[in-house]
Amino acid sequence: MADVIMDYGMMEEMRQAFAAASQQLGDNLSGLNLIGGLVDGGALVGKGGQKLSDLINNGIIPFTKQLQEKMDELAQDVDGARAFLEEGDSTAASRFK
Numbered sequence: 159m160a161d162v163i164m165d166y167g168m169m170e171e172m173r174q175a176f177a178a179a180s181q182q183l184g185d186n187l188s189g190l191n192l193i194g195g196l197v198d199g200g201a202l203v204g205k206g207g208q209k210l211s212d213l214i215n216n217g218i219i220p221f222t223k224q225l226q227e228k229m230d231e232l233a234q235d236v237d238g239a240r241a242f243l244e245e246g247d248s249t250a251a252s253r254f255k
Contacts, residue, residue, distance in 0.1 A: 164247075169240040176233035183226035190219050 194214040197207055 164240075164243050166240055166244060169236055169243075173233050173236045173240070176229045176236065180226050180229035180233065183222055183229060187219065187222050187226065190214055190222065194219070 194211060197211045197214065201207070202210060
């Protein structure tokens with residue numbers, strides 16, 4: 159059976175990438191909420207404004223929130239896996255001392 163070697167630095171980079179993506183999505187949500195508020199406040203009236211408002215509030219914002227939650231989940235999963243594997247490596251190494 160081949161040895162499995164985990165690159166913990168790469169796992170940390172993955173966690174950071176997922177966390178950064180989540181942060182960016184949070185920033186996007188702030189912008190979308192601002193745009194939605196402007197449209198709802200009368201910046202764009204009529205059918206076009208209503209369609210844009212519906213799209214932002216009922217489509218883009220909920221989807222972006224779901225995506226942000228998934229990025230947070232993945233960051234936590236990768237960090238948990240890294241910690242578990244590091245603990246396993248430490249336990250295994252201690253048996254050979």
